[in-house]
Amino acid sequence: MKYNPNRGRCFSGAEIAAYRARQRIRQMQRQQQIREMAAARKQSTVKKTGE
Numbered sequence: 001m002k003y004n005p006n007r008g009r010c011f012s013g014a015e016i017a018a019y020r021a022r023q024r025i026r027q028m029q030r031q032q033q034i035r036e037m038a039a040a041r042k043q044s045t046v047k048k049t050g051e
Helices: 013-050
Strands: none
16 A cells, blocks of 8 residues: 555555446446436427427
8 A cells, every 4th residue: 555645645456446446337327317318308309399
C-alpha cells in the first residue's frame, strides 16, 4: 500500500479496482437510462404522428 499524494490517502490495488468497477457500472447504468429515455421519446413521437 503506497501513499499517493494526489489522492490524499492510501489505496490498495483491490480498492482501486473496486472503485473503477463501481464507476464503470454507474456509467453503464447512466448510458442505459439515457438510451431508454431516448427510445421512449422516439416511440411517443411515432405514436403521435401515427394517429
